[in-house]
Amino acid sequence: MTARTIDGKAFAATLRARVGDAAADFTARAGRKPGLAVVLVGEDPASSVYVRSKGKATLAAGMESFEHRLPADTGEDALIALVDRLNADDAVDGILVQLPLPRHIDERAVLTRIDPDKDVDGFHPVNAGRLATGIDGLVPCTPLGCVMLLKDLHPDLSGMEAVVIGRSNIVGKPMAALLLKESATVTTVHSRTRDVAAHVRGADIVVAAVGIPAFVKADWVKPGATVIDVGINRTDDGLVGDVDPAVAEVAGALTPVPGGVGPMTIAVLMRNTLVAACRRAGLPAPAGL
Numbered sequence: 125m126t127a128r129t130i131d132g133k134a135f136a137a138t139l140r141a142r143v144g145d146a147a148a149d150f151t152a153r154a155g156r157k158p159g160l161a162v163v164l165v166g167e168d169p170a171s172s173v174y175v176r177s178k179g180k181a182t183l184a185a186g187m188e189s190f191e192h193r194l195p196a197d198t199g200e201d202a203l204i205a206l207v208d209r210l211n212a213d214d215a216v217d218g219i220l221v222q223l224p225l226p227r228h229i230d231e232r233a234v235l236t237r238i239d240p241d242k243d244v245d246g247f248h249p250v251n252a253g254r255l256a257t258g259i260d261g262l263v264p265c266t267p268l269g270c271v272m273l274l275k276d277l278h279p280d281l282s283g284m285e286a287v288v289i290g291r292s293n294i295v296g297k298p299m300a301a302l303l304l305k306e307s308a309t310v311t312t313v314h315s316r317t318r319d320v321a322a323h324v325r326g327a328d329i330v331v332a333a334v335g336i337p338a339f340v341k342a343d344w345v346k347p348g349a350t351v352i353d354v355g356i357n358r359t360d361d362g363l364v365g366d367v368d369p370a371v372a373e374v375a376g377a378l379t380p381v382p383g384g385v386g387p388m389t390i391a392v393l394m395r396n397t398l399v400a401a402c403r404r405a406g407l408p409a410p411a412g413l
């Protein structure tokens with residue numbers, strides 16, 4: 125069997141177009157465009173590329189883009205002062221501080237300073253708490269994008285066995301919370317798990333967010349399972365995911381890298397910005413986003 129390829133790039137394009145329509149609507153009602161501020165500290169080449177593509181997607185969706193590029197030696201105080209200004213700026217609906225930050229800056233101090241209602245990354249502990257307890261908030265882009273792809277294929281995830289590999293605050297944990305909200309039976313495995321393969325073998329849905337090329341092996345995967353590859357690993361062979369290419373011979377459906385989860389992350393960022401703008405302006409959240 126050869127797995128169906130889940131076309132994240134095409135799904136993301138459709139989502140971005142819907143966000144664009146809703147953004148035009150917002151602009152007509154609110155008398156201003158939704159605005160996203162992206163902050164980059166330093167010149168990491170990969171981060172620079174992401175920030176540029178976020179800016180392009182923001183403009184293409186008919187939203188205002190505010191880019192702040194700060195030198196690598198920017199102090200934590202100066203970065204926090206910028207976050208405070210963006211929190212107070214009514215033209216800014218969403219704030220994203222690109223990670224990783226330089227080592228001399230405490231990431232937690234910066235992320236917890238962002239107004240939770242402008243936290244379009246969904247990384248603030250208030251938003252993590254809302255997600256964990258079932259209160260509407262802003263949800264991390266990558267896991268939300270994964271759930272959108274999964275629900276497109278399996279409209280009802282309830283009762284499905286899902287295994288999430290990885291427990292980071294930005295991918296693994298919110299991913300597990302979202303799958304639980306969809307009533308899947310969720311197992312999270314990590315570096316201290318005794319037998320990762322044994323857990324994966326029982327899964328109808330596998331989400332790999334590990335950061336190790338070809339980590340998930342074909343003989344771990346239940347025939348016909350749906351596999352979501354979140355990994356973004358730059359190797360001598362180019363950009364690869366966390367899933368061994370041989371998994372395509374066993375799985376029922378698989379996201380490619382590139383062209384799978386990555387484009388969804390950016391499209392959901394646009395969606396979150398629009399949702400934040402509507403909530404801040406007291407407008408109803410557009411249906412179907």
Ligand SMILES: NC(=O)C1=CN([C@@H]2O[C@H](COP(=O)(O)OP(=O)(O)OC[C@H]3O[C@@H](n4cnc5c(N)ncnc54)[C@H](OP(=O)(O)O)[C@@H]3O)[C@@H](O)[C@H]2O)C=CC1
Nearest residue numbers: 266290291292295314315333334335354355356385386389
């Ligand atoms: N496509 C996209 O839009 C995005 C992609 N990514 C990519 O997703 C991947 C994961 O990112 P992120 O969550 O930030 O990474 P982290 O490094 O923060 O987390 C990796 C997780 O994998 C676990 N892990 C590491 N080694 C093993 C092992 N041998 N067996 C089982 N579990 C293991 C770790 O366990 P432990 O906690 O015990 O250390 C940890 O929970 C990366 O490749 C990253 O580049 C990330 C964000 C967005």
Ligand SMILES: Nc1nc(=O)c2c([nH]1)NC[C@@H]1CN(c3ccc(C(=O)N[C@@H](CCC(=O)O)C(=O)O)cc3)C=[N+]21
Nearest residue numbers: 220221222223224245356382383384385386387389390
């Ligand atoms: N505050 C913050 N929020 C983030 O959401 C965030 C971050 N920091 N730091 C870095 C990670 C990583 N990330 C990706 C976004 C898009 C692609 C993406 O579009 N990938 C393309 C390929 C791009 C390429 O070729 O390099 C794809 O998979 O097809 C990948 C990874 C967001 N992150």
Ligand SMILES: [Mg+2]
Nearest residue numbers: 225226227229
């Ligand atoms: Mg740091």
